[in-house]
Amino acid sequence: MIRALLVALLCTFLALPAAAQDTTAPETDRSATGGAQTLDDIMRRQEGLPVAPRGDADIEDTAAGMANQLGTLGGASDSEVWRALRYGHDTVEVSAGGDVARVLMQDGGMKWWQYREGPMSRFGAYLLLGTIGALALFFLLRGRVPLDEPETGRTVTRFKAFERFSHWMLAGSFIILGLSGLLVKYGRDYVAPLIGKEANAMLLTGAKYAHNNLAWPFMLALICIFFLWVWHNIPNRTDITWIAQFGGIVGKKHPPAKKFNAGQKIIFWSVILLGGSISISGLSLLFPYELPLFAKTFTVLNDIGITALFGMDPLPVELAPQEEMQLAATWHALVGFVLMAIIVAHIYIGSVGMEGAFAAMGTGEVDEAWAHQHHSLWLEEVQAKQAEAPEPGAATPAE
Amino acid sequence: MKAMFAGFAAMIVLAIGGYFILENMHFSTAEVSSSDNVRLD
Numbered sequence: 001m002i003r004a005l006l007v008a009l010l011c012t013f014l015a016l017p018a019a020a021q022d023t024t025a026p027e028t029d030r031s032a033t034g035g036a037q038t039l040d041d042i043m044r045r046q047e048g049l050p051v052a053p054r055g056d057a058d059i060e061d062t063a064a065g066m067a068n069q070l071g072t073l074g075g076a077s078d079s080e081v082w083r084a085l086r087y088g089h090d091t092v093e094v095s096a097g098g099d100v101a102r103v104l105m106q107d108g109g110m111k112w113w114q115y116r117e118g119p120m121s122r123f124g125a126y127l128l129l130g131t132i133g134a135l136a137l138f139f140l141l142r143g144r145v146p147l148d149e150p151e152t153g154r155t156v157t158r159f160k161a162f163e164r165f166s167h168w169m170l171a172g173s174f175i176i177l178g179l180s181g182l183l184v185k186y187g188r189d190y191v192a193p194l195i196g197k198e199a200n201a202m203l204l205t206g207a208k209y210a211h212n213n214l215a216w217p218f219m220l221a222l223i224c225i226f227f228l229w230v231w232h233n234i235p236n237r238t239d240i241t242w243i244a245q246f247g248g249i250v251g252k253k254h255p256p257a258k259k260f261n262a263g264q265k266i267i268f269w270s271v272i273l274l275g276g277s278i279s280i281s282g283l284s285l286l287f288p289y290e291l292p293l294f295a296k297t298f299t300v301l302n303d304i305g306i307t308a309l310f311g312m313d314p315l316p317v318e319l320a321p322q323e324e325m326q327l328a329a330t331w332h333a334l335v336g337f338v339l340m341a342i343i344v345a346h347i348y349i350g351s352v353g354m355e356g357a358f359a360a361m362g363t364g365e366v367d368e369a370w371a372h373q374h375h376s377l378w379l380e381e382v383q384a385k386q387a388e389a390p391e392p393g394a395a396t397p398a399e
Numbered sequence: 400m401k402a403m404f405a406g407f408a409a410m411i412v413l414a415i416g417g418y419f420i421l422e423n424m425h426f427s428t429a430e431v432s433s434s435d436n437v438r439l440d
Contacts, residue, residue, distance in 0.1 A: 097432075161402045168406030173414075213414040213421075220413065221406075288428050362400055 025050040088320060100289050100321045112326035120330065121185065124337040131341040135348045145249060145354040147370055155365040156382050163228055164364055170221035170271075173214040178340045180207035180214075185333065212286060219279045226272055232259040233268040238377065248374070249349075259378045267346050274339040281332040285325070292324040294331075 028051075030038055041051045084090040085105045094101040159167070183191065184207055192200035239262035241255045247263050248254040255261070260268065284291040298315035301307055307314055319327070350357050356370040371379040425431070 100432075164402035165406045165409070168403040169410045170406075172407045172410045209418070210414070213418045214410065216417040217410040217413040221410075287426070288431070362403065364402070 025052045028052045028054075030054060088318065103320045103322055106320055106322045108320070108323050109326060112330065116330065116333070120333060121189075124185070124333070127337050127341050128344070131344050135345060135353075139348075139352065142249070144352060147355045147367075148254070148373055149369040151367045152369050154368045156368055156371050156379065157364055158360040158366045158371070159364045161364065162224075164361055166221050166224035166228060167361055169217050170225055170275075173218035173221065174275075174339075174343065176210050177214050177218060178336065178343070180211040181333070181336055183207040184211065215279070215282050215286065218275070222272070222275050222279065225268075229260070229268060230272075233265045235262075235265060238262075239265065249353075254373050254376075256376045257374065257378065258381070259375060261375070263349075267342065270339065270342045274335050274342070278332060278335050278339065281328045281335070284328040285332060288325055289321045292319070292321065294324055294327040295319045 028038060028040060030036065030041075032038065035054060037051075037054065041054075044051050081090075082105075085092070086107060088103070090104070092102045092104060183204060187200050187204050187207070191203065195203070236258075238255075238257055242257055242262040245253045245255040247261055249263075280293065284293050295317050298319075299317045302314045302317065350361065354374075356366060359370075360366050368379065371382075421427075
């Protein structure tokens with residue numbers, strides 16, 4: 001009898017802690033986390049208090065104890081480590097791969113992707129479609145700029161063969177670069193649904209090869225064009241008159257101009273500066289991680305006070321290699337969109353927008369009436385030179 | 400128009416030439432970022 005009583009007492013004492021534990025684990029409302037652990041659970045676990053079991057926690061308590069040398073930290077997160085990894089203050093060492101491989105976490109990539117898929121795609125499309133729409137509307141309202149005077153039948157050489165060769169190499173490569181860039185940007189969203197994913201993948205592979213390799217003729221032609229025409233594109237006083245009269249495109253006046261009018265100078269400098277910038281960022285993308293541009297650029301911008309001038313915080317000067325590539329891709333596309341819009345306008349005015357304009361770059365010869373209407377000062381210069389030059393085949397007087 | 404077609408032809412020649420030169424330099428990201436121990440096929 002006494003033995004039975006002792007056994008009962010022992011069982012009661014042994015059961016007490018378990019009973020106590022059950023009662024100390026409160027019911028936890030986990031509806032906010034969908035049944036997963038809550039902050040309260042984490043805090044209780046860190047304090048060594050029991051946690052009410054949850055439905056998805058079948059594997060709970062199977063991790064090694066926190067005291068174990070190789071054990072996990074349980075519910076405790078080493079936030080300092082994660083913060084250091086995220087913001088690049090860690091001391092990660094790698095045996096291969098250099099700075100690129102050291103980056104274990106780069107949350108800027110998500111911002112880049114969201115910007116690329118969101119505002120950049122949207123506003124890039126608005127810019128290009130808006131430009132085309134505005135030009136179509138302008139054409140409907142204004143029509144083609146006609147030749148006011150009758151053609152004389154006499155022509156002057158507007159552009160020499162090498163000038164035209166360089167122009168068309170630049171133009172041809174830029175058009176394919178622009179189209180292939182647009183395919184890379186919009187193909188998955190807008191082309192794949194039309195032609196299927198397989199065909200789109202083939203198209204994009206071709207676009208990638210074209211985009212990578214046409215960079216070289218584009219850059220070479222850009223350099224040629226710069227040296228051929230820079231002297232003629234230095235702004236001067238005639239540009240003010242030209243701009244004041246909207247270049248004769250609006251209204252009926254035809255302001256005097258030299259070889260290039262103010263509008264053409266704007267095109268020239270846009271192509272040189274924006275095309276140059278696209279080339280540099282493109283080289284950075286062609287050779288990943290080898291030509292980082294932005295940390296140094298941002299340092300210079302901060303140092304000369306550009307950011308402060310606009311009331312901005314200083315730009316980041318410590319960039320992960322991946323961030324450099326993301327910024328290069330973003331800048332490349334942004335500048336590309338702007339230059340494409342400008343070139344669309346250039347193509348318009350050089351083809352359907354103005355009578356006789358294409359011949360200047362097609363055959364290189366323009367009628368004197370056209371030259372007089374659009375580039376009267378240049379025509380005078382050319383005619384003066386022709387008057388000074390000896391007739392071809394003329395006899396040279398003997399000494 | 401000869402200059403225009405010559406410009407386009409030069410563009411194609413330079414692009415193809417650039418492709419082969421860069422391929423011989425093993426410039427592609429896949430090759431630059433890997434070693435002999437990585438199978439790229």
